[in-house]
Amino acid sequence: MNNEVIDSLRMLHDLSKAINSTLDLEEVVALVMRKASEIMGSEKVLLLLYDKSEATLTVRSKYGFDEGELRNVSLRNVKSFDHCIVHKGKVITFGELLPHADYRKLITLVPSLENMVLAPLEARGEACGLIGVSGREEGFTLLELELFCALGSQSAMAMENAGLFKRVKDTFLHTSEALAEAVNSRDPYTGGHIRRVSGYAMLIAEECGLSNEDKEVLRLSAILHDIGKIGIEDSILGKGGVLTEDEALKMRTHPDIGARILGFVEEMSDVIPGVLYHHECFDGSGYPEGLTGEEIPLHARIIAIADAYDALTTDRPYRKAMKGEDAVKELAGEARTHFDPYLLEIFLRIYKEAEAAAI
Ligand SMILES: [Fe+2]
Numbered sequence: 001m002n003n004e005v006i007d008s009l010r011m012l013h014d015l016s017k018a019i020n021s022t023l024d025l026e027e028v029v030a031l032v033m034r035k036a037s038e039i040m041g042s043e044k045v046l047l048l049l050y051d052k053s054e055a056t057l058t059v060r061s062k063y064g065f066d067e068g069e070l071r072n073v074s075l076r077n078v079k080s081f082d083h084c085i086v087h088k089g090k091v092i093t094f095g096e097l098l099p100h101a102d103y104r105k106l107i108t109l110v111p112s113l114e115n116m117v118l119a120p121l122e123a124r125g126e127a128c129g130l131i132g133v134s135g136r137e138e139g140f141t142l143l144e145l146e147l148f149c150a151l152g153s154q155s156a157m158a159m160e161n162a163g164l165f166k167r168v169k170d171t172f173l174h175t176s177e178a179l180a181e182a183v184n185s186r187d188p189y190t191g192g193h194i195r196r197v198s199g200y201a202m203l204i205a206e207e208c209g210l211s212n213e214d215k216e217v218l219r220l221s222a223i224l225h226d227i228g229k230i231g232i233e234d235s236i237l238g239k240g241g242v243l244t245e246d247e248a249l250k251m252r253t254h255p256d257i258g259a260r261i262l263g264f265v266e267e268m269s270d271v272i273p274g275v276l277y278h279h280e281c282f283d284g285s286g287y288p289e290g291l292t293g294e295e296i297p298l299h300a301r302i303i304a305i306a307d308a309y310d311a312l313t314t315d316r317p318y319r320k321a322m323k324g325e326d327a328v329k330e331l332a333g334e335a336r337t338h339f340d341p342y343l344l345e346i347f348l349r350i351y352k353e354a355e356a357a358a359i
C-alpha cells in the first residue's frame with residue numbers, strides 16, 4: 001500500500017475517533033470543522049444543513065472566514081438539493097451548482113465560495129447538508145477527494161448521533177419539567193414557576209461560565225427544586241394566608257422530601273445538592289442544615305436567587321406580584337444575609353442589561 005493510502009486511512013481513523021468521542025452536538029460540529037481544515041489543508045470550511053420540509057439550506061457553521069463574512073446565510077426555496085446532490089458520495093464544486101438559480105445567491109454573497117469543493121453530509125442514505133472546503137492552489141488528488149467524501153458521511157453520522165442523544169435528553173428534561181409543574185400546580189399561585197426559575201438559573205450559570213455538563217445538572221436541579229412539595233398537604237400548599245408555625249415547619253420539609261425522592265434514582269445523585277439546599281441562607285439562617293457561605297453548594301445558591309426573584313414577581317396568597325425593579329431592590333437588600341453577594345451581583349447585572357435591551 002502506498003504511503004498516501006496509509007496516511008488517508010490513518011486520518012480517517014483519527015477523525016472517526018475524535019468526532020465519536022463526544023455526544024455534544026456543538027463539540028461534534030466544532031471538531032468536524034477543525035478536522036476538515038486539517039485533513040484537506042484548506043483555510044476555510046463551511047457546513048450547510050438542508051431542511052427538506054422547509055426547502056432551506058442554512059449555514060450551520062463556518063471556519064476560517066473573516067469576521068462578519070457569511071453571517072446567518074439561509075437560502076430559501078432550495079428545491080434542487082436532491083437533484084444537485086444526486087451523485088451522492090461524490091464531491092462537487094460550487095461551480096457545478098452555479099447553473100442552479102437556488103444557489104446563486106450564496107456565491108453573490110460570498111464570492112470566495114466559488115473555489116470550494118463540497119461533499120454531501122450523508123447519513124443512512126440521505127444527504128442532510130454539505131460540507132465545503134476552500135480549494136488549494138495545487139488542487140486535490142483523487143484520494144484526497146475520496147477521503148473528503150468519507151469525512152462528509154462520518155461527520156453526518158456523528159452529528160445525527162449527537163442530535164438523537166440531545167433529543168433523548170430534551171425529552172427527559174421536558175418530562176421532568178411537566179412532572180415538576182404538575183406537583184407545583186397544586187399550589188394555585190405558582191403556575192409556570194419551574195420554567196421561570198430554571199430559566200433565571202441558566203442565565204446566571206451562563207454568566208458564571210459553568211461548563212455545559214455543570215449547566216445540565218443545574219437545569220435539572222432547578223426543574224426539580226420543589227419536587228418535595230409532593231409530600232406537603234394540600235391544605236398547607238393551597239392556604240390563602242400566612243402559615244401557622246406548625247404548617248411552616250411542615251412546609252420546610254420539602255427540600256428533604258425532594259432529596260429523599262431523588263435518592264432513589266442513582267443517576268440523579270448530583271442533582272440532590274441543588275434541591276436539598278435551595279432554602280439555605282448565606283448567613284446560616286436557612287434550612288434544612290443552616291449551612292453558611294460557600295458551604296452551600298453553588299447550584300443551590302444560584303437556585304435560591306432565581307427562586308426568590310420569581311416568588312417576588314408573581315402573585316402570592318399574602319401579597320401581589322412586585323415589579324421587577326422593586327424585586328431586585330429587595331434582593332439586593334439581602335445580599336450577604338440571604339444570598340451569595342457575588343452571584344446576586346451577577347443576577348442584578350443580567351436584570352439591568354435585560355431592562356436596557358427592552359427599552
Ligand atoms: Fe422550595
Ligand SMILES: [Fe+2]
Nearest residue numbers: 193225226307
Ligand atoms: Fe420554588
